Amino acid sequence: MCITVFHWYILQKDKNARPLSLSGHVGFDSLPDQLVNKSTNQGFCFNILCVGETGIGKSTLMDTLFNTSFENFESSHFEPKVKLRAQTYELNESNVRLKLTIVNTVGFGDQMNKQQSYQPVVDYIDAQFESYLQEELKIKRSLYNYHDSRIHVCLYFISPTGHSLKSLDLVTMKKLDSKVNIIPVIAKADTISKSELHKFKIKIMSELVSNGVQIYQFPIDDESVAKINSTMNGHLPFAVVGSTEEVKIGNKMVKARQYPWGVVQVENENHCDFVKLREMLICVNMEDLREQTHTRHYELYRRCKLEEMGFKDTDPENKPVSLQETYEIKRQEFLLELQRREDEMRQTFVQRVKEKEAELKEAERELQNKFEHLKRLHQEERMKLDEKKKLLEDEINAFNKRKSAAELLQAQAFSSSSSMNIKRDKDRKNDTACSMEYSMK
Amino acid sequence: MAELSRELPSRQVPATDFSYVGIDSILEQMRRKAMKQGFEFNIMVVGQSGLGKSTLMNTLFKSKVSRRSATSTIEERIPKTVEIKSISHDIEEKGVRMKLTVIDTPGFGDHINNENCWQPVMEFINDQYAQYLQEEININRKKRIPDTRVHCCVYFIPPTGHSLRPLDVEFMRRLSKVVNIVPVIAKADTLTLEERDDFKKKIREELSENDIDVYPQKEFDEDAEDHLINEKIREMIPFAVVGSDQEYQVNGRRLLGRKTKWGIIEGIITSLFLPFTVENVAHCEFAYLRDLLIRTHMQNIKDITSTIHYEAYRMTRLNDIKTYTNGMNGHESTACEM
Numbered sequence: 001m002c003i004t005v006f007h008w009y010i011l012q013k014d015k016n017a018r019p020l021s022l023s024g025h026v027g028f029d030s031l032p033d034q035l036v037n038k039s040t041n042q043g044f045c046f047n048i049l050c051v052g053e054t055g056i057g058k059s060t061l062m063d064t065l066f067n068t069s070f071e072n073f074e075s076s077h078f079e080p081k082v083k084l085r086a087q088t089y090e091l092n093e094s095n096v097r098l099k100l101t102i103v104n105t106v107g108f109g110d111q112m113n114k115q116q117s118y119q120p121v122v123d124y125i126d127a128q129f130e131s132y133l134q135e136e137l138k139i140k141r142s143l144y145n146y147h148d149s150r151i152h153v154c155l156y157f158i159s160p161t162g163h164s165l166k167s168l169d170l171v172t173m174k175k176l177d178s179k180v181n182i183i184p185v186i187a188k189a190d191t192i193s194k195s196e197l198h199k200f201k202i203k204i205m206s207e208l209v210s211n212g213v214q215i216y217q218f219p220i221d222d223e224s225v226a227k228i229n230s231t232m233n234g235h236l237p238f239a240v241v242g243s244t245e246e247v248k249i250g251n252k253m254v255k256a257r258q259y260p261w262g263v264v265q266v267e268n269e270n271h272c273d274f275v276k277l278r279e280m281l282i283c284v285n286m287e288d289l290r291e292q293t294h295t296r297h298y299e300l301y302r303r304c305k306l307e308e309m310g311f312k313d314t315d316p317e318n319k320p321v322s323l324q325e326t327y328e329i330k331r332q333e334f335l336l337e338l339q340r341r342e343d344e345m346r347q348t349f350v351q352r353v354k355e356k357e358a359e360l361k362e363a364e365r366e367l368q369n370k371f372e373h374l375k376r377l378h379q380e381e382r383m384k385l386d387e388k389k390k391l392l393e394d395e396i397n398a399f400n401k402r403k404s405a406a407e408l409l410q411a412q413a414f415s416s417s418s419s420m421n422i423k424r425d426k427d428r429k430n431d432t433a434c435s436m437e438y439s440m441k
Numbered sequence: 442m443a444e445l446s447r448e449l450p451s452r453q454v455p456a457t458d459f460s461y462v463g464i465d466s467i468l469e470q471m472r473r474k475a476m477k478q479g480f481e482f483n484i485m486v487v488g489q490s491g492l493g494k495s496t497l498m499n500t501l502f503k504s505k506v507s508r509r510s511a512t513s514t515i516e517e518r519i520p521k522t523v524e525i526k527s528i529s530h531d532i533e534e535k536g537v538r539m540k541l542t543v544i545d546t547p548g549f550g551d552h553i554n555n556e557n558c559w560q561p562v563m564e565f566i567n568d569q570y571a572q573y574l575q576e577e578i579n580i581n582r583k584k585r586i587p588d589t590r591v592h593c594c595v596y597f598i599p600p601t602g603h604s605l606r607p608l609d610v611e612f613m614r615r616l617s618k619v620v621n622i623v624p625v626i627a628k629a630d631t632l633t634l635e636e637r638d639d640f641k642k643k644i645r646e647e648l649s650e651n652d653i654d655v656y657p658q659k660e661f662d663e664d665a666e667d668h669l670i671n672e673k674i675r676e677m678i679p680f681a682v683v684g685s686d687q688e689y690q691v692n693g694r695r696l697l698g699r700k701t702k703w704g705i706i707e708g709i710i711t712s713l714f715l716p717f718t719v720e721n722v723a724h725c726e727f728a729y730l731r732d733l734l735i736r737t738h739m740q741n742i743k744d745i746t747s748t749i750h751y752e753a754y755r756m757t758r759l760n761d762i763k764t765y766t767n768g769m770n771g772h773e774s775t776a777c778e779m
Contacts, residue, residue: 017529017530017531017540018529018530018531019530019531019532019533020504020505020506020530020531020532021504021532022502022503022504022532022533022534023503023504024503025503025534026501026502026503026532026534026731026735027534027731027732027735027736028480028482028532028534028537028539028735028736028739029534029535029536029537030735030736030737031475031480031537031539031739031740032471032472032475032476032537033472034737034738034739034740034741035471035472035475035740036468036471036472036475037740038740038741038744039468039471040468041663044467065462066462067462091462091464093461093462093463093464093465094465095465096464096465096467096468098464098467139755139756139759139760139763140756141752144748222473222477224473225473278462278463279463282462282463282464282466282467283463283466284466284470285470286466286467286470287467287470287471287474288470288474291474295584299582302580302582303580303581306580307580
């Protein structure tokens with residue numbers, strides 16, 4: 001768990017705070033202890049970025065610095081691009097829990113074209129700031145539980161050529177100096193002689209100054225550490241040697257590198273600046289590094305990012321915009337927008353209705369036409385049918401007339417003579433039958 | 442000695458070295474920084490006039506942080522509406538500097554019609570949050586945002602001996618949601634010990650009946666140890682206090698107390714040899730209150746204010762704005778889209 005401190009601020013002796021003397025022991029002198037206790041419970045976070053060429057000794061230095069062997073493996077020289085590898089560890093010393101994150105560059109300085117070498121590093125640092133900014137801007141946030149991954153210090157490893165900085169070094173440091181606290185170190189310092197080293201350091205510092213690179217200065221405003229910090233500022237860049245192997249010197253085992261010609265002791269201040277680095281980085285200025293990261297580098301990032309996104313603190317007349325005003329303005333805008341949308345929707349609706357209506361009308365008309373057509377057909381058929389019916393009726397009438405005429409004749413013949421009638425009847429019957437047949441034809 | 446344990450996946454690597462790294466020096470670095478930068482504490486006192494608020498503040502901080510208005514007329518003493526008066530002092534003790542702000546609320550509960558008398562108080566507290574929020578969302582932020590948020594509100598309960606009055610319940614119910622409330626029984630020298638204990642029990646019952654969460658709130662206990670300590674405190678609230686800034690000699694000891702015809706009520710002992718209370722807690726629980734507010738829980742009070750109350754305020758405020766801007770932008774709005 002990480003402590004992100006928000007309530008640190010310089011006590012302002014403003015006009016409305018009158019100094020008062022106490023007539024007895026009140027007890028708030030325990031406040032620093034209360035604060036420290038709380039921080040101890042929460043734990044601390046510290047994130048180190050090591051930038052340097054492959055094989056320059058970054059991992060070994062970290063191991064030496066923190067007295068443990070972190071898991072690391074040798075990288076190849078054939079990485080196509082620079083990558084960053086971050087590993088987090090939890091260290092305990094006395095009752096202090098430290099969440100340490102070590103970020104190493106992989107393949108830095110190995111490519112043929114190193115123009116974009118710095119970019120992944122810059123991107124990584126920015127990504128950590130971004131992630132913190134996102135958390136801070138959230139509505140429901142938990143900053144006090146947030147694992148702070150922002151890089152607090154960047155150890156830049158300079159190759160011990162003895163001449164001057166490489167152009168890659170200058171370019172990279174220039175890009176990083178506004179984003180992170182840079183502490184340059186000369187790696188593998190046991191390959192440079194004392195006099196060369198002295199000249200090398202001067203050359204490096206003057207190059208940094210002339211190129212406008214702002215490295216981290218140990219703070220000298222606090223009297224208790226001002227002296228040691230200003231002395232150390234003069235020893236930058238630190239010439240370091242890292243080793244996890246132990247060699248027996250006298251009757252002690254010390255961390256050292258054994259050569260055929262002698263032993264380089266890591267913790268011997270005459271041999272290298274390792275102790276100075278540890279002192280400055282961990283024992284004296286760890287908190288200041290964290291604070292500078294939060295109040296300077298992070299704030300700068302945040303400011304740039306927000307301005308980029310178009311936010312302003314003051315409106316066009318340069319008056320500070322209060323929360324209430326912005327709220328009102330936004331509210332008005334929103335209501336107008338709503339109104340506009342409503343009108344738009346209404347229009348679209350009306351349009352659609354019209355269209356639908358037209359469609360329906362069209363359909364109706366078609367239907368009407370069909371109906372008319374069918375009606376006509378029906379009428380025609382009906383007429384035809386009527387004609388036929390009439391014809392049939394005429395025929396039936398004609399037939400009925402003949403039938404009745406025939407029956408009449410039959411009756412007359414029957415009444416005049418019965419005998420002759422029979423014959424005549426027969427004849428007549430035949431006749432009528434014939435004539436009926438004939439007329440039926 | 443530094444032990445190492447890998448975070449994910451977890452893996453124990455035994456320490457091979459026993460040399461000192463120096464990580465624990467960060468505690469000293471922090472302490473140094475704290476001393477350099479100083480602290481701030483804002484405490485509000487709420488209660489009817491005449492309950493001894495100013496005296497208590499003066500006793501707590503052993504200096505005249507509050508002025509007692511003993512001589513003004515009624516009109517001057519009781520303003521027409523509840524006023525908020527905030528006075529700041531710079532105090533220093535053993536190198537630790539603190540800006541103490543005492544916020545007084547003259548007029549509270551003094552009128553005939555006291556409905557809504559919590560409103561000015563609530564408004565003031567919310568205004569401080571609003572001010573802080575405004576500073577926080579600025580693009581160009583100040584290096585240190587001045588903290589005027591009310592950390593603690595001491596509520597004075599008149600020693601009726603019966604129960605809480607509707608005004609008390611209403612005020613504490615509303616304000617316990619936005620600020621840490623520490624209720625105290627004022628002028629406890631008018632109650633006998635049994636009356637005091639009964640009164641306290643009744644008050645605790647009523648507080649829990651009305652769902653009033655006073656400081657220390659149960660839900661913010663961090664671990665078992667915390668819980669134990671806080672339970673002890675919760676069994677004692679509200680503290681019965683007698684404020685006094687007059688010194689008397691009792692049994693060879695100089696102490697602060699109140700002299701009455703029937704004895705001297707021992708407030709606190711001003712002996713320098715025993716700074717950690719040989720206060721006569723049979724008489725008054727001032728010492729407990731002082732310890733709670735200042736010596737042990739001050740940082741915790743400030744933390745709860747900033748991590749719980751302030752965050753709750755911020756969330757509500759930003760959500761309100763979000764619902765208005767969401768329609769416009771069509772995506773999740775963040776705090777700065779205002």
